[in-house]
Amino acid sequence: MDSLTQFVLGAAVATAGLGKVAGVRKAAIAGGLVATLPDLDVFLPFADPVDSFVYHRGWTHSLLVHAALAAPLGEVLRRVLRIGREHRWRVIATVLLCLTTHALLDAMxxxxxxxxxxxxxxxxxxxxVFIIDPLYTLPLLALFVWVLVRGKWSRGVERASVAVLVASTAYLGLSVVLQRHSEARALAALEARGIQPDRLLATPSPFNTAVWTVVAIDGDRYHTLYPSIFDGDAPPVIHSHPRGANLLSCLGPNAxxxxxxxxxxxxxxxxxxxDDVVVSDLRMGLSPxxxxxxxxARVAEHGLDEMTPPRRVLSRQRIVEDDLDWLGKRFAGEPVGRPAEQEAGAPLDGDVGDGLSVCRAVARKSGKIATLPGRV
Structure with missing residues (x-):
């Protein structure tokens, strides 16, 4: 999740755990800072942009590492906040919760x-959950501001902090239910069109859990659907796109x-x-x-050459006004397709021909077609 959300979540945890013994203001600020620690891995050096992408949220987010660091960090925090030794285990437990709730929220x-x-x-x-979700963040932020203004521990502060934590956790549980519902609706729509996807995943569209983005892998194609919890009986529109399977199959051993x-x-x-072969993670963003x-990789006369190091490529398109209008209609439950994408049944245009020609070039040189590594 975004840094603000992680800060105010840690602040709420520490307010509930240490507000009574350290003062609510100091506890909230300290908890927010501790909860920010796992994201300091953004300053770690990585070999290339792909490593930076796939190894972010690595060991600094490990629950096992958090368990090992809770005691030493807790002792430092206890001394900084001048909390008595009789509360040592309370401090350690609070530090552990601030760290682990960060990692668990990121995993959502x-x-x-x-x-x-x-x-x-x-x-x-x-x-x-989308990486920025106002419905999750705003109650935690309101609690943080209220605690800073109030400045004193009370039963009201205790009840409010516990209530906000319970409500925000329940919202995460609800998001999983909505995700499964969206996946089921999308799968039913695909099967009605005779499509049996290899794998399927639903994620929230930006900033909400009402309209969902479902990506379904189907051999050399991928399909996108956008079910809304406000839909009636009409199935979601299916958009189909080429996945560049020919290019993927030609890349061969590519780290x-x-x-x-x-x-x-x-x-x-x-x-x-x-002349570049660009690979996209279909789980993040709206196609294309x-x-x-x-x-x-780069296209060469003999086939494809691995690009070392790989290069991050900016998206060619951002959310435009048409997308905002479309998203508003989906919130209203109108069964409309997304203007930026072709509807199901459209020709699978793109680089299919280029992929085949490159494959032939690779085959002529090596005598065989290389297979794709990993779970694609």
């Missing part, structure tokens, strides 16, 4: 968080692609932009304006 987004590093290196990403395939769980698409896109 689709980006992925390595919660169990180093025992289990794969990232966990539920994907039921950057292997990492992206592992991190995205196969939700990838490739396209040719000039994906947030994380990387040039991983």
């Amino acid at each position: 987004t689709v980006y992925g968080t390595r919660l169990f590093w180093p025992l289990f290196p794969d990232p966990v990403g539920v994907g039921s 950057a692609l292997a990492k992206l395939a592992w991190f995205s769980h196969g939700f990838l698409a490739a396209e040719r932009e000039g 304006a994906f947030v994380f896109r990387f040039a991983v």
